Amino acid sequence: MPVRKGAPALLSAGTLCAALLLTGCARTAPPTPAPAPATPTPSAAPAAGDARPDRAPRIPGIGPATLARIPDGTSQAFVVTGATVDSNTATAVLHERDAAGRWTVAAGPWPAHNALRGWTADHDAGDLRTPIGVFRLGDAGGRLPDPGARLPYDQDEEFAISGTGFSGESLEGSFDHVIAIDYNRVPGRTPLDKERPLGAEKGGGVWIHVDHGGPTQACVALERDILRELLVALDPAREPVVVMGPAPELAR
Template sequence: MPAFVRKGAPALLGAGTLCAALLLTACAHPAPTGPAPATATAPAPVKSPTAAATDARPRTAPRVPGLGPLTQARIPDGATQALVVTGATENSNTATAVLHQRAPGGRWYEAGGPWSARNALKGWTDDHSAGDLRTPIGVYRIGDAGGRLPDPGGRLPYDEDPEFAISGTGFRGESLEGSFDHVIAIDYNRVPGRTPLDKERPLGAGKGGGVWIHVDHGGPTQACVALDRDDLRALLLALDPAAEPVVVMGPAPELAR
């Protein structure tokens, strides 16, 4: 079994701006006789209503398209790649996947997809348990890959192993052979940094595990996310461990919160 190797890269930060104000003064000549003349007072500068409103406007950080503030807040600060897998409803077992990349200025842009995807037979859940036939909703890191076939040239640690071979049929009678030719482990109830084949479950066996992104076999999954073979290979080539990639997945109404 090949050893895993990780690589790193520095992040980029921005800078601020500075402004200054100007003060005007005046003097008056005294009258030779009589009472002292009235002193003229220069009017104080007034900030325009438009400028005041602009200064008071709250500034919000750029968000990944389709994500609401609560979901966006769950993405780690260091993550600059986010694979967003969106289902139409809580019970949907088909979805759309888009890889988003964060630019140095903070703006997120599409870096891959959109790709057609499948998820679990019964849809989504925010309280996944083994055998419920639902895919867990949430934000999870994706940093380890593997498969029955060799690494297509990606940068994630990759474990090529014949144990990824699978047989049998899916929910629609479709063949499962080749489904695990390439997989990306989703860090749900697993120990990061290990092969996707690792079976240790930190939350206990009852909370399920082995949730992967794998090759689509033409039908719904047990709990995983599935992409077409070529799309999964493209994703493997695009993911960069230095970008601390995550997957954000669930039904659209949930992700929009």
């Protein structure tokens, strides 16, 4: 039940040494041969103590392999980080990238819940783990009216839910607002859509929804006001993604 990225190294040039002419009282000594020019060293590293950064700031905690999965056109990344693979609580931060390629914090950090048993890189239906990865965020909806989202928003009574969660907490209102994570779904459709391109056995309906006070089946949950803030902030023109998983995995 209830995912969308250096200053160049300095070139040290060799210097040409001029020959020194030695003079005496009786005669002039022959010129000392000039040494061969030093060979330039390409791509030399900056000198020690050079304060200039070697690259534009990256997203804290995100390693090169994970960063490479963020599409080139994306300039909003919602990063959800758990402490370990088995953690069902997490920290969420919205990062934005400027025209120079620098990532900065736009909002957060915020507390979040994820699946009861933590995280997995190979999600299956019913495993009670949240998929690890980078997924696009393109569609939203909920039982309540649109709070001002720029993503397409589907208001529908089918988002109503009842029952209790893993800690005995009420689930009512959990889907008042949701953002669909593009894991095993067809982008561009309501979050309620049931088509599963990877097959039903790989799960689906993985959303960002209202926190009910406990772990989820597979989703990410945020406090109501925080989710509304995120909904208003996400801009489809910036091709937003969610980057989610345990810290050791995201740091790769």
